[in-house]
Amino acid sequence: MEGLYKVEYDISGGTGRSVLYAHAGTMLGGNTAFAHFGTYENVDGEIIARLRTRRHSPSPHRRNLVSADAVTISIRGKPQDVVWHFAGAVIEDVGSVFRAVMTPLGNDDIPPPGPVGEGGIVSGLYSIDIRMLDGVAGGQTGVMLLKDGRILGGDAFFYYLGAYTSSNGRWKGEFVNQEHTPAKDEHPLFGGHEVGIGFSGRCSAEGAEIEATALVGKRSIRFAATLKLIQPFAG
Numbered sequence: 001m002e003g004l005y006k007v008e009y010d011i012s013g014g015t016g017r018s019v020l021y022a023h024a025g026t027m028l029g030g031n032t033a034f035a036h037f038g039t040y041e042n043v044d045g046e047i048i049a050r051l052r053t054r055r056h057s058p059s060p061h062r063r064n065l066v067s068a069d070a071v072t073i074s075i076r077g078k079p080q081d082v083v084w085h086f087a088g089a090v091i092e093d094v095g096s097v098f099r100a101v102m103t104p105l106g107n108d109d110i111p112p113p114g115p116v117g118e119g120g121i122v123s124g125l126y127s128i129d130i131r132m133l134d135g136v137a138g139g140q141t142g143v144m145l146l147k148d149g150r151i152l153g154g155d156a157f158f159y160y161l162g163a164y165t166s167s168n169g170r171w172k173g174e175f176v177n178q179e180h181t182p183a184k185d186e187h188p189l190f191g192g193h194e195v196g197i198g199f200s201g202r203c204s205a206e207g208a209e210i211e212a213t214a215l216v217g218k219r220s221i222r223f224a225a226t227l228k229l230i231q232p233f234a235g
Contacts, residue, residue: 030143113149117167157183
């Protein structure tokens with residue numbers, strides 16, 4: 001089941017969406033407010049996974065579907081064609097019921113990785129906080145997975161695919177921001193568009209800063225973003 005997925009989930013009647021990357025027994029992902037990270041194994045064609053979910057954005061407008069900002073989810077799932085169906089529970093919430101459907105996202109479109117040298121950015125799961133520049137209103141939070149020169153990630157509406165190069169405390173790259181769920185009403189700036197983004201900036205062992213230019217239709221938009229490392233990539 002390796003690759004990037006959209007996850008649509010239900011926790012005891014409350015619903016949400018995330019992106020999640022599965023590779024070599026590790027799962028990493030998240031959405032606008034929460035990060036997910038954990039492990040999985042394939043046992044006789046069934047995936048058994050244990051995920052930790054933790055709030056990365058302090059926004060009070062992103063409500064919890066569980067009892068706390070950090071909980072553990074235990075799930076089991078099987079495929080139906082290319083889509084995976086999971087069921088399980090939130091360990092800390094007795095009597096909870098968790099269900100999820102995982103649909104693959106654009107894995108054939110992931111570009112070749114860029115080179116990462118000494119002093120390059122750490123592979124792992126990051127929170128990303130985007131701030132628009134030049135007086136443009138808006139901003140967004142999500143997660144970005146950096147893995148050996150490749151960029152994956154997203155939130156409840158979008159997903160990212162791209163590549164980067166990095167060394168000596170600097171990095172640069174390009175990625176495409178695409179919808180996995182219609183976003184025009186919630187995010188009119190990028191919603192309805194496939195957005196190409198180029199960026200450069202500084203990085204350290206804890207995170208990174210970037211300045212970027214996004215091409216939205218015929219409009220060029222600048223933004224800055226802060227990335228904070230949530231979980232190094234162990235796979």
